Amino acid sequence: MKNPSLSSYLLLILVTILLAACAAPRGTAPPPGKPEAPLPTKKVPPSAVPATQRPYVINGKTYYPLPSADGFEEAGVASWYGPNFHGRKTANGETYNMHDARTAAHKTLPINTQLLVKNLENNREIVVRINDRGPFVNDRIIDLTHAGAQELGVLENGTAKVKITALGEAIAYGPPERQIERFLPHEDFKSGDFYVQIGSFTQKSNADRLKDKMLSLGRKSVVQTYDRGDQVFYRVQVWAGRGLEEAKLAATALEQSGYPGYVVAR
Template sequence: MYYFRKNSSKRLRHLPIGHLLAITVVISFLLSAAFIADATAGKQLATQNPYVINNTRYYPIPSAQGYNEQGIASWYGSDFHGKRTSNGEIYDMHAMTAAHKTLPMNTMLLVKNIANGKETIVRVNDRGPFIRGRIIDLSYKAAQKIDAIRHGTARVQIVAIAKRNNGINGQPSALAYNDLSAGEFYVQIGSFSKKINAIKLQKRFTETGHTTVIQKYYGSASLLYRVQVYAGEYLGIAKRAERALIDHGYIGAFIIAR
């Protein structure tokens, strides 16, 4: 596993895995006390508030821009049909919807079954799944589209492509699908209301050779300071960096593409 230092020529500097793991273990206690959820611009929706399921706290992220993830998808059907979803809608197992633990509601996702290449588009309107290792719960209809019904689960790639707008029949009138395989990637590891806490976390990483920045975010209630670690120019490498941080307690860590 590697983390990277960004310099003026954009050359990448590797750090050994042992060094990285030691750093993340030492720092992990900082976020346990000070990590807070980002707020959406304007009035914060209830679905964007932090919540706790099975003693795990989840922090919905303010934006799905650049979101790209691989993992296990499951589906839910008749047992939940007709019941309310997390955003107050009535769940329809025959609609093209999905549940995600942290993405904003109404995020449109391209879901690809890695095993067979089948793709479909869903809209996030619920929270879940809350089973370790699963990243998305698809409606019955969406799971049918990618041939995931029989096995119950499928390894998928999910990419945020747009938010629902006023297109025909609730579908987006335009989808912006970006090539995210290369670019400039950061992993956000914390969001603090007190700048001093953000600086402390930034310092820990910069002292060990990681390019780390603090971005200001003006939320509905206060000014927040986001700490982001440079993770390289290739998405695959950035995903490995993100995974290392998540595995060491940074549950809210996620990739940002610039």
């Protein structure tokens, strides 16, 4: 017969061992309160579109800046803005100077586009650079500075009918101070490589045909490819000389020959 006290003692030892085994840790627990490492997140790169090229809203209307000024031409009413805006920042961060005749505002043309502005009422012309947005009034298409309006003969009446023609692509974007270093003085736009664009086609064969026609007439011509993003255009441009006045005469001669067009600069 077994000793009951010995059996009880052995049973107590067994239970103690089992309880110790159940209480043993299974691993190292993280320190209390230590946050878990965050999951890696995909960084969203900043927008590559310059602020001056993004859509904007004025008086409830949304305006969409054009991606390019190449081949742009428009007729409408010019106005001017002066003392109330003098010293304020323009759309591209420059300081508006009402005494600078060579800057202007347009609603959608790329900032820094160079424009030839012609007053259709007195035939005066000036070349300006777009550095601001506006005008946001009725049928007005361009806002000149006080000095620009005076030079163009718009100051007294406040408005005038004008025609604006882009002289080339806008200068590359960058900080305003860096842009200013790249601006060409007004005189540089009186000389350079000028062409008269007389046609724009979606079929290259049609553009080549017109170019060959110009060549047969003794006029140096080229076909420029322009990719708008959703459509490719083939533009026929006729050499017009190295002076703006010479180019305008060439455009007139081409129009009289049945090939109307407009002057572009490169």
